[in-house]
Amino acid sequence: MANPPNSTPALAARLTRVNKSFGEGTTEVHALIDVDFEVNRGELLLLVGPSGCGKTTLLSVIAGILDATSGEIEVFGTRVDQLNQQQKTTFRKETIGFIFQQFNLLPTLTACENVAVPLLIHGMNYELAQQKARTYIDKVGLGPRADFLPAKLSGGQQQRVAIARALVTEPKLIVCDEPTASLDGETGKQILEMFRSTALGPDRAIVVVTHDSRIYKYGDRIAEMLDGHILSIHENDLGPASALELHP
């Protein structure tokens, strides 16, 4: 997965004329239409728009869990659209960190074991994976609850475990789907602050799909979508990162 000759080192992701359709004939739905889109390294980009506008589809295409119908997708120098399924699996394992709306923590594993899962996927020894996972659990402030099952944790705590899980392999791109939708306002704010403080770095990027206008101020840029199109991408007028002094 070497960099293509025309790749841009400053970019985390670049999408060129990406289309994605579901169904065929009369039932065909165009979820993404000629999307051109870039994510810079070191930024937290918010993808916003009404339900059904294609935000999650776009996120899935960037992360390599959904194949685009056409167009070019380059993520940290890798042409994702040219990879076969096995290569995409490896790409996701090595490059992408996931944070989900419903957390998707395995309910029968402790918080620490959940964080260790991506390390085990990488083939790390179980004991070593546990040790490393514990350091990330500490980073998100859940050290004392490392051995709790997800059911014993609050929604905010579960999302912090999910963040630790997404970070533990130190992926270059972290994709988050509605990370605050299941949380109250204050917890949502804490989670976004944690994204900025622990997840963001100069050689890493975060793309967050959200409806939640309360967290808009945490994005460096905001991309607005409507009916499968990117309407606009603009710097955050609310002046987020610099004012909050959250960049490491």
Place this chain on the structure above:
Amino acid sequence: MLQIAIKMLLGDRAKYVTLVSSLTVVSFLFLQQGSIFCGLILRTVRPIEVVGAPIWVSDPQLRSVDESKPLLDTDLERVRSAPGVKWAVPMILQIVSAHLSDGNFTSVRLYGLDNDTFFGRPKMLSGSSELLTQDEAVIVGQAESEKLNNPKPGETFEMNDNQARVVGIADVPRDFFSYPFVYAAYDRALQYAPSQRKQMNFVLAAPVDGANPETVAKQIGKATGLAAYTEDQFRWLTMDYYLKNTGIPISIGISLFMVFMAGTLIVGQTFYQFALQNERYFGALKAMGTSSWTLTKMILLQALIVGLVGYGTGAGLGAIFGFLAGGQNSKVAFATPPLLVIISFAIVLFICMASALVSIRKVVRLEPAVVFRG
């Protein structure tokens, strides 16, 4: 990832218990029904085993030990003169009616043993087989002897209007028909059996030292035109007859098939439910870079664990059942040959793997994008 698979399985207690208990019931029923089948079939050859003859010679039309097709008296000499025969003795083996002192009648399996050697005499519990030389003497097998009113040495009953006096009790197992076993000297047995033109129905023989019984049996057959079997061949001939001519295989086969179907459906459905309920987690694992092959291995391991635990528990219960209800002299025919253990384990494993395949198919086809569906 295999540790994660184990934790996913054991952590879902309800599903785990359902899977293990289903497989326990399937394993238990397979072993229990299979053991009863084997027990019944093996009882058909008890009349052969208690004799212990290396070679059985009979009429060529005979299909099992329970048929009576008499031989000519001269056949005994013909067998004795066949190549490779060390010795040969006559035997009568017939089902005859016994008239008890209380006026009741019951069928008994009558062995008429060679007058000189008493070859085929049973192991005695009380009395001595040497007493068969006495007039009217018979030995009664303990199993099923209640049908003869549990006679003690000295007590009498009648067969074919001839008095039989019990001189000993023998340790013999129950047979397929649950007949009491009665042993008498050959000449005396001729009087106890219903009168026919020819009465000897078996010649028992042994090969000369070092000769192969199977080869000698073939030589006897060639020389005499009679059927000659090694003990093992005769056992299989008899078992084959009962397998082909009775409803036992189909009756027990139907029960085993029902157990198999029920087990497959319950385990398959539970596994599928397990995969369905864990769909989003499997999706998350796929999204995070777990390959379909790793997920397949995880599911196969889960299936193997429930298979082993379920089979182990079921086999344990089967062993307890066999211990409590079985035994050579129990009314319940119960025998668990090692092959049955292997076959039942293979079937349980097949059920697990077939059920796992349903889950694997679902998980392999699962799009990781499912994790982003609210």
